[in-house]
Amino acid sequence: MGNLTNHPHVYKVLTVIFLVLFLYNSSMLLYNYDNINTIEVSEKSYTHQNMETKLNENIYLKDIESKQTNRKTKFEILSNPNLSNYTTSNFYKYYQDGLKVINKTEDDNSNDLKLILLYDPVFRNFKDGLDQWKWYFPLESPFTCKNGFSCRLTTDHDKLTEASAVMVSLPGLPPDSNTWIPGGYIPPDHQKWVAVWAEAPWYFAQHQNITSWLQMLDDIFDWTASYHSDATFTGFYRQNCSYVKRKTKQPMDKELILKSKNNSALWVVSHCNSTSGRDKYAQDIQATGLINVTVYGKCSTSGEKTEDAFKNLDNYYFYLSFENSLCDDYITEKFFKMLKQNIVPVVMGAPRSDYERLAPPNSYIHVADFTSPTDLAKYLLHLQNNPDEYYEYLEWKEWYQLDCPEFPWLGCQICQKLYQKEAPQKDLFRNFTSYWNSKKCYGQDFTNTRISEDNM
Known part of the structure; x- marks a missing residue:
């Protein structure tokens, strides 16, 4: 062959x-x-859809396990005894002062309530930094909210392991990122860490170097409480209130409102030379000679705060609601308080669409709609000289009313959420730097805040 x-x-x-x-x-x-799959599905009474669901659940559980592992690793790094100088006696030296801040009326029946630990002062550089938690919490333990939920409150770091929530104010953290977590500490699975801050990134860049160690906050926090519209807890500048349209018109005394006006614009400000450039903008308005701006606060000519600065608001046509930073979502109480008064806010801060989302239509004047302080001053003078056109900026009050929840406190929102069941580590912020920078800031260029859709 x-x-x-x-x-x-x-x-x-x-x-x-x-x-x-x-x-x-x-x-x-x-x-x-x-065939094997078909037999197994038949024997276990699984459908194809059940199999996919089970697979997705396994992937989810592995993802949760990964998050927990990363969190444990991060805490092990931050709480390394060789790095940490933490002790309950020297941490900001506020341990004893903190115990005095909270009014304690606890009894044996209080032990079953969720415990919230105020971990650090609201601001590091203020002597009463711990007392400033009163902006967010009723400083008593236990406290009961109108929503029916009750929690205990403490500043005692010896109770760290039993706390259900740990409130960490970012402006209150020490400059050294390795000294704020006790050595060898790993949070229990049930414990929620909450990052709290009220100022925009530009404020932190100017006053404390937090941006240099943001990555050290990765895999630490479960929840956030801030001005961000997508924060876990938001709205503390407006106390979670919103404006809703009335079913029927509620007339106001137009003549009486207009008759009380005898001053142009008021501005109460104590944070001088801010990153937004608002100081120069207000000075440029005044320099036109068209509009007189009355200034109170530490940035005024006297350089002192005035207790009765807001006493005669009805006498002014306008209030300058100028923010210290031009950033997405950053709208503070200086705007929301003025909406409650018979005065027209002139706003500088977040993009116009952010204001539109929160405020009634035609309830404010945005500086980004004008090419210069002079153009704005001309328009304000025009409104002063034309009362009917000016009143159009107050007319919304006849159609809209303020609707507030029964529990505006941030502390009450957190207390309620602690009693709600949710997937473990569901909201863990793995990349805190990315979240921190998710909102844009615009320097001193107020014209960039005209239309937020183009900027976000």
């Missing part, structure tokens, strides 16, 4: 046979796999 390998068609034949066998074996494997 001779040597088969020398036959000219042997390799072609062998190749064809190999391909046929390969395809046959592959089809049998797929067939058997499908």
Whole structure:
């Protein structure tokens, strides 16, 4: 027969046979796999949809496990005894002062309530930094909210392990990022860490170097409480209130309102030379000679705060609600308080659409709608000289009313959420730097805040 390998068609034949066998074996494997799955599904009464759901659940559980592992690793790094100088006696030296801040009326029946730990002062550089938690919490333990939920409150770091929530004010943290977590501490699974801040990133860049170690906050916090519209807890500048349209018009005394106006614009400000450039903008308005701006506060000519600065608001046509930073979502109480008064806010801060989302239509004047302080001053003077047109900025009050929840406190929102069941570590902020920078800031260019859709 001779040597088969020398036959000219042997390799072609062998190749064809190999391909046929390969395809046959592959089809049998797929067939058997499908049959096995079908048998298993039949035996366990699973549908194909059930299988996919189970698979997704396994992936989710692995993801949760990964988050917990990362969190544990991060705490191990931050709480390394070789790095941490933490002790309950020297942490800001507020331990004893903190115990005095909270009015304690606890009894044996209070032990079953969720415990919230105020971990650090609201602001590091203020002597009464811990007392300033009163902006967010009723400083008593236990406290009961109008929503029916009750929690205990403490500043005692010895109770860290039993706390259900740990409130961390970012402006209150020490400059050294390795000294704020106790050595060897790993949070229990049930414990929620909450990052709290009220100022925009530009404020932190100017006053404390937090941006240099933001990455150290990765995998630490479960929840956030800030001015961000997508924060876990938001709205503390407006106390979660909103404006809703009335079913019927509620007329106001137009003549009486207009009759009381005898001053142009008021501005109460104590944070001078801010990153938004609001100081120069207000000075430029005044320099036109068209509008007089009355200034109170530490940035006024006297350089002192005036207790009765807001006493005669009805006498002014306008209030300058100028923010210290031009950033997305950053709208503070200086705007929301003025909406409650018969005065027209002139706003500088977040993009116009952010104001539109929160305020009634035609309830304010945005500086970004004007090319310069002079153009704005001309318009304000025009409104002063044309009372009917001016009143159009107050007319919304006849159609809109302020609707506030029964529990505006941030502390009450957190207390309620602690009693609600949720997936473990569901809201863990793995990349805190990314979240921190998710809201844009615009320097001193107020014209960029005209239309937020183009900026976000």
